[in-house]
Amino acid sequence: MTPILRKAALAAALATVALSVASCGGDSPRPGELHGAVLPAPLPKADFTLTNTAGEPFAFREETQGYVTLLFFGYTSCPDICPVHMANIAAVLRKLPPQTASRVKVVMVTVDPERDTPERLRTWLNAFDPSFVGLTGSTEEVNGILRSLMLPPAVKQGEGETDYLMGHAAQVIAFTTDDRAHVVYPSGTRQVDWAHDLPLLVEADWRSE
Amino acid sequence: MKQRIIGVAALVAVLSYACGERQPERVLTASKGHIAIYDAVATASAAPDVSSLYFTIANAATSPDTLIAVSTAAGTASLHTVVTDSSGVTSMRPLVGLVIPAGASVGLAPGGYHVMLTGLRRPLVAGDSIFIVLDLARANLLRFRVPVLTYTEMVERLGTLDHE
Ligand SMILES: [Cu+2]
Numbered sequence: 001m002t003p004i005l006r007k008a009a010l011a012a013a014l015a016t017v018a019l020s021v022a023s024c025g026g027d028s029p030r031p032g033e034l035h036g037a038v039l040p041a042p043l044p045k046a047d048f049t050l051t052n053t054a055g056e057p058f059a060f061r062e063e064t065q066g067y068v069t070l071l072f073f074g075y076t077s078c079p080d081i082c083p084v085h086m087a088n089i090a091a092v093l094r095k096l097p098p099q100t101a102s103r104v105k106v107v108m109v110t111v112d113p114e115r116d117t118p119e120r121l122r123t124w125l126n127a128f129d130p131s132f133v134g135l136t137g138s139t140e141e142v143n144g145i146l147r148s149l150m151l152p153p154a155v156k157q158g159e160g161e162t163d164y165l166m167g168h169a170a171q172v173i174a175f176t177t178d179d180r181a182h183v184v185y186p187s188g189t190r191q192v193d194w195a196h197d198l199p200l201l202v203e204a205d206w207r208s209e
Numbered sequence: 210m211k212q213r214i215i216g217v218a219a220l221v222a223v224l225s226y227a228c229g230e231r232q233p234e235r236v237l238t239a240s241k242g243h244i245a246i247y248d249a250v251a252t253a254s255a256a257p258d259v260s261s262l263y264f265t266i267a268n269a270a271t272s273p274d275t276l277i278a279v280s281t282a283a284g285t286a287s288l289h290t291v292v293t294d295s296s297g298v299t300s301m302r303p304l305v306g307l308v309i310p311a312g313a314s315v316g317l318a319p320g321g322y323h324v325m326l327t328g329l330r331r332p333l334v335a336g337d338s339i340f341i342v343l344d345l346a347r348a349n350l351l352r353f354r355v356p357v358l359t360y361t362e363m364v365e366r367l368g369t370l371d372h373e
Contacts, residue, residue: 076255076256076259077256077258077259077327078259079252079259079260079261079289079301079323079325079326079327080261080289080291080301080319080320080323080325081291081299081320083252083255083261083360084319084320084360084364086255086360087359087360087361087363087364088361088364090361091361091364091365120256123255123256123257124255124256127253127254127255127359127360128255128360128361151297152296152297152298154298155298155300157300163327165300165301166300167294167298167299167300168298168299168300169297169298169299170293170299187291187293187299187320188320190368191364191365
């Protein structure tokens with residue numbers, strides 16, 4: 001290769017790199033680019049209304065429109081999986097640029113309405129981030145929502161009236177601005193995973209799919 | 210002989226440290242005979258009556274030991290593991306004896322083995338500390354102080370157990 005040709009080839013290569021970098025923003029992330037578990041088929045955004053911690057109705061689909069919405073089903077008497085998810089997400093949102101973090105909403109639906117009063121749920125969420133939305137509804141309502149998202153119903157474990165555990169789906173579902181969920185985040189998702197994926201989910205344009 | 214075992218244990222510790230993703234240096238919390246406790250952490254209560262405890266137990270002996278029970282005056286302590294069934298339901302199960310193999314260490318970490326604290330007399334507050342007692346089959350009772358960190362500080366200190 002002559003020096004001129006080599007220079008031209010280098011310029012072409014650089015231009016290709018520049019182009020592909022420029023085209024990153026706005027595209028839908030490629031499979032394998034996300035740290036979360038990409039669903040085989042996207043889930044439509046759940047459409048339900050439950051009660052928030054102020055005692056007001058919260059229409060999930062409308063209230064979260066235009067946001068990346070992280071939906072989680074858990075309970076406040078959970079010592080490990082639930083608080084660890086919440087703590088990780090809250091810590092990462094605090095570290096992300098405000099223009100990214102402000103486009104993410106976190107919604108936690110309790111699977112333990114017997115013990116999780118709106119007040120208890122509010123206190124618990126405030127330990128992580130006061131902006132996190134807490135929702136309560138009847139067991140039937142919540143199990144219906146879980147079913148619509150192809151998740152198993154929550155299971156009460158133990159006979160005690162107030163002293164029991166709940167088994168529940170442990171993944172966080174990430175709905176994007178196209179009103180679908182393409183990816184979920186299982187228990188064990190680390191802060192580096194959230195920090196990597198949340199900006200991509202905020203910038204993604206899934207309509208191109 | 211004893212020295213050689215300690216040497217091997219130290220080498221294993223160094224090797225696992227080197228292979229770890231971003232393993233911070235282990236901090237010794239307490240020790241008794243062949244048992245050493247590292248990185249003991251209690252979490253600040255998010256719900257007023259519930260919390261969790263994590264630590265790593267290292268067994269330098271040539272035979273296994275078993276953690277039988279954990280107790281604390283702060284509330285009721287239960288040793289748990291986390292399991293996910295085929296339908297996708299994740300739940301905690303009581304752990305009946307946690308075996309610490311000879312010359313090895315077993316870690317309690319978020320998403321895996323943990324001690325669940327319930328019925329707390331008062332909420333655990335970050336910056337405080339609580340006393341806990343471990344009951345081991347061979348080492349018997351080990352009593353030590355555990356610092357209380359927020360869940361965020363705890364996860365940053367211990368990392369999260371990777372389920373992949
Ligand atoms: Cu537990």
